[in-house]
Amino acid sequence: MSILVNSRTRVITQGITGATGRFHTLACKQYGTQMVAGVVPGKGGTSFEGIPIFDTVERAKTHTGANATIIYVPPAFAADAIMEAAAADIELIVCITDGIPTLDMVKAKRFMRGRPVKLLGPNCPGVITPGECKMGIMPGHIYRPGPVGVISRSGTLTYESVNQLTGVGLGQSTCVGVGGDPIIGLNTLDVLRLFNEDPATEAVVLIGEIGGSAEEEAAEYIRRHFQKPVVCYIAGQTAPKGRRMGHAGAIIAGGRGGAQEKIAALKAAGATVAISPAEIGSAMKAVLTGRA
Amino acid sequence: MNVHEFQAKAILAKYGAPVPKGHVAASPEAAAAAFDMLGGPTAVVKAQIHAGGRGKAGGVKLVSSGQQARDFAAKLLGKPLRTHQTGPEGRVVRRVYVEAASEVARELYLAMLVDRRCEGLAIIASTEGGMEIEEVAAKTPEKILSEPIDIAIGVAGFQSRRLASALDLKDQQGAAFGTLLASLYRAFMETDASLIEINPLVVAADGRVLCLDAKMSFDDNALFRHPEIRELRDAGEEEPSESEAAKYSLSYVRLDGNIGCMVNGAGLAMATMDIIKFHGAEPANFLDIGGGADAEKVAAAFRILLADPRVKGVLINIFGGIMRCDVLAEGVVEAARQVKLDVPLVVRMEGTNVEQGRQILNSSGLKVTAASDMADAARRIVALIGI
Numbered sequence: 001m002s003i004l005v006n007s008r009t010r011v012i013t014q015g016i017t018g019a020t021g022r023f024h025t026l027a028c029k030q031y032g033t034q035m036v037a038g039v040v041p042g043k044g045g046t047s048f049e050g051i052p053i054f055d056t057v058e059r060a061k062t063h064t065g066a067n068a069t070i071i072y073v074p075p076a077f078a079a080d081a082i083m084e085a086a087a088a089d090i091e092l093i094v095c096i097t098d099g100i101p102t103l104d105m106v107k108a109k110r111f112m113r114g115r116p117v118k119l120l121g122p123n124c125p126g127v128i129t130p131g132e133c134k135m136g137i138m139p140g141h142i143y144r145p146g147p148v149g150v151i152s153r154s155g156t157l158t159y160e161s162v163n164q165l166t167g168v169g170l171g172q173s174t175c176v177g178v179g180g181d182p183i184i185g186l187n188t189l190d191v192l193r194l195f196n197e198d199p200a201t202e203a204v205v206l207i208g209e210i211g212g213s214a215e216e217e218a219a220e221y222i223r224r225h226f227q228k229p230v231v232c233y234i235a236g237q238t239a240p241k242g243r244r245m246g247h248a249g250a251i252i253a254g255g256r257g258g259a260q261e262k263i264a265a266l267k268a269a270g271a272t273v274a275i276s277p278a279e280i281g282s283a284m285k286a287v288l289t290g291r292a
Numbered sequence: 293m294n295v296h297e298f299q300a301k302a303i304l305a306k307y308g309a310p311v312p313k314g315h316v317a318a319s320p321e322a323a324a325a326a327f328d329m330l331g332g333p334t335a336v337v338k339a340q341i342h343a344g345g346r347g348k349a350g351g352v353k354l355v356s357s358g359q360q361a362r363d364f365a366a367k368l369l370g371k372p373l374r375t376h377q378t379g380p381e382g383r384v385v386r387r388v389y390v391e392a393a394s395e396v397a398r399e400l401y402l403a404m405l406v407d408r409r410c411e412g413l414a415i416i417a418s419t420e421g422g423m424e425i426e427e428v429a430a431k432t433p434e435k436i437l438s439e440p441i442d443i444a445i446g447v448a449g450f451q452s453r454r455l456a457s458a459l460d461l462k463d464q465q466g467a468a469f470g471t472l473l474a475s476l477y478r479a480f481m482e483t484d485a486s487l488i489e490i491n492p493l494v495v496a497a498d499g500r501v502l503c504l505d506a507k508m509s510f511d512d513n514a515l516f517r518h519p520e521i522r523e524l525r526d527a528g529e530e531e532p533s534e535s536e537a538a539k540y541s542l543s544y545v546r547l548d549g550n551i552g553c554m555v556n557g558a559g560l561a562m563a564t565m566d567i568i569k570f571h572g573a574e575p576a577n578f579l580d581i582g583g584g585a586d587a588e589k590v591a592a593a594f595r596i597l598l599a600d601p602r603v604k605g606v607l608i609n610i611f612g613g614i615m616r617c618d619v620l621a622e623g624v625v626e627a628a629r630q631v632k633l634d635v636p637l638v639v640r641m642e643g644t645n646v647e648q649g650r651q652i653l654n655s656s657g658l659k660v661t662a663a664s665d666m667a668d669a670a671r672r673i674v675a676l677i678g679i
Contacts, residue, residue, distance in 0.1 A: 075513060076516065076517070098583075099513045100513060101484055101511055101513045101514035101517075102406050102484075102486065102511045102513065102514070103406070103443075103481065103484055103511065103514065104514075106406065106411060106412060106413075106443055107443060109411045110411070110412070110442070110443055110444055125613070137583070137613060138613055139612070139613045139643055139644055142643070152559070153559065154557060154558060154559020154560065155557050155559065155560075155583070155613065156555075156556050156557030156559065156560040156611040156613060157557060157559030157560040157562075157563050157611075158559075159611045159613055159643065160560055160563070160611050160642075160666070163611070163642060180558060180559070182406065182408045183406070183408060183411055207559065209558075209559055209562060210562070212408055213408075213409075233563070235559045235560075235562035235563045235566065236562040236565075236566070237566045237569070238562075238565045238566050238568075238569045238574075238575065239562060239565070239578070240547065242377075243545050243578075244545075245545065245558055245561070245562050245578050246543040246557075246558025246561060246562075246578065246580040247558040247559070250558060250562070275570065276566070276567055276570050276667065277563035277564075277566060277567055277666060278567060278665060278666045278667035278670075279667075
């Protein structure tokens, strides 16, 4: 078991003919992901590396039975691509695109309300269930199948953490990047809920960062409902107030969203907090060994 | 992106928001002329910098003659103004805004912003205008009103009435407030704003509702479709190294320490800052070179880091996913050739093409210390600069 994606996930690429779309569609296919269709308006009927291209998401779904889509469409058109996928009832929409205007995302989320779809991102590395399905831009070779679920708002910091986990001999059930923007699809709490229900996930690494209140909400849920050990790290402990740290969402504004408040909330909820980002893997190892 | 008060007011006025008449002036003479054009017995001269707290810092004054406007402008222009938001070095005042003065009966607070929680907009209002809203929120949270706005609907009539009632704006003032909210909403949506803040919103002695101050910020990601707003950018208000970084789409924030960092990915960049601090030193900057950086971008990043005289050592931390380690190494070698590298350099690389990357660095003749992981990298750079 795993969450969100597995060996049966059938994936569309929206924006398959751009440089990023081509590169990562091939990488995902080589990893073993079922890349079943591409969507590029005006290029329907052509193909890329044996993958058929359609004009619309709806048509791609009808012809291939796809149930997931990954979006590399440029920022100006990406929210529209999300809405197109939502309108076609694609169960899982992963949006990699960075730099989407915030109000476009507000509109896209409003459009999605009430539809039976899940959005991951935007501005995220995607999701991977090691050995089964890589639906994103992460370097597949550092992942191993195993018992640890990973949730993160950041890309390369997730790779760093996964590399540490693999290094101490701990594989991963599913690794989910929720994205660094202020308006996103599934948030940290939503993914925690999924991991709570997943029998294959025995423990969770939660990589947070400054800004917003996702970690505080996660802490409340961990305290009340979460049944598995959690190891956390919060990036940006040294970030000054009022300065945006790369991610549009990573800003300590109005005294809220600071690392110390998040760390305190997570500790109070019973999670193990790694203060150094170099100790995420070893902290998880210690937690799981101590329990065994 | 932030703009000046006079620019924000011009935008809001275009959408029908009530703002006092005013003229911007870049010289004492222009300030005097602006006073005369306004024709009132009094006017307010306000320093134009991208920071709050100007009044308390002595950047705002009521004047009653062209001569007074000229004198006060002369006192401000070309000199730094220090407010609680500028830091100790202050911001150089390059323009003043000369505005018709109004007799104020009440000061209120009004703001519109993107609200992550409701995934729409929120209107924030308070009867405690003219103060730091953070302070009001901390001391008297019950005096902060928040109204979520569904973007499929806009500001509904009942929401306007509810806020007006809470702010004790009755009859014509309540109606004027409703019209103002509609104007702000249109301005917000049509310009891709991220914040509009009116502090204070005043009720004048003659009963008019007026935006006495105005602050607007815009979504950088949406500037591509608002060239007229992009033109309002004032490079003089930005840290020069940050403007330079922005040219190469590097995400760079200058900090106070002495270890320069170059990292791919915002989260890993923050984590790198944290681990430097954890080992007893302070980062000189946040720098995310992004996912698809090429050698030219890496070289630009390296130049920006080394141009900061406070930087006593550089730590490069790259986890190559999309970013290839050989590309990074080429960029570093290229930049080190252009700029004389006279501080210690520690490089930690992992991921795609890491072996080629290491080989390029090793055979470059550069004095590079290789690190095996993040903690090792931080330890080494801290030891090399001798803290």
